[in-house]
Amino acid sequence: MRFAGWPNAPSVAPGAGNFFRNVIDCQTSDSRQTKGFDMESVPTPRPAARIQLIGVTALITLVLTFPISWVGLLLVRDRAPPTPHLAAPKKITITLHPLPELGLKGSLPTDIPEIEFDRVMQLVTPVGYLRGGINEFVYPIVAEVVIEHESGKDTNMLVRSCGKNPAIVTVDGHEYFSATRDEEYSDGSMALVGLVRRIRKDREP
16 A cells, blocks of 8 residues: 555555544544543533623622612702802892792892891801701791802892791702791891892881
């Protein structure tokens, strides 16, 4: 027997081809085994099982994460904003809103004399945050206050009535605070209204 393509190759005894064929088959069989384990016998994970495992993992992650996120959101929402600081006024202008149910008329913007600055600031300075907001129909607007400061910035405030309690004030129209309690009048908002009406009456000719 001679190898094809090798004209000068030595002859190989008959039967030698079977020997080489057996060696090749043996090597192929050994390559399929590693440390005594038949690789063909190792089970391959099914796609459906993989998908099911991913779904279960995602569900567990969601169950553990959702309560934590919800608690964090509640803590952020429940956190009171900082109480606004009112700098010393340079000028104060107050406009009264009409309250027909109380028999009160509105007024044009009224410049407050400097001698009354402390009184006005006492009635409108925010001190306590009203958590949960307010009902705009229950607590009507009684006045708009514009405070000009030496810095050139203005503070625009809304003042709402809260019955025989300090006035309710806001500097942004969203977060409301109770104002300083007045020692003379239990109704802070009506004390402010009365002050403005007296100033306007004193200016009448």
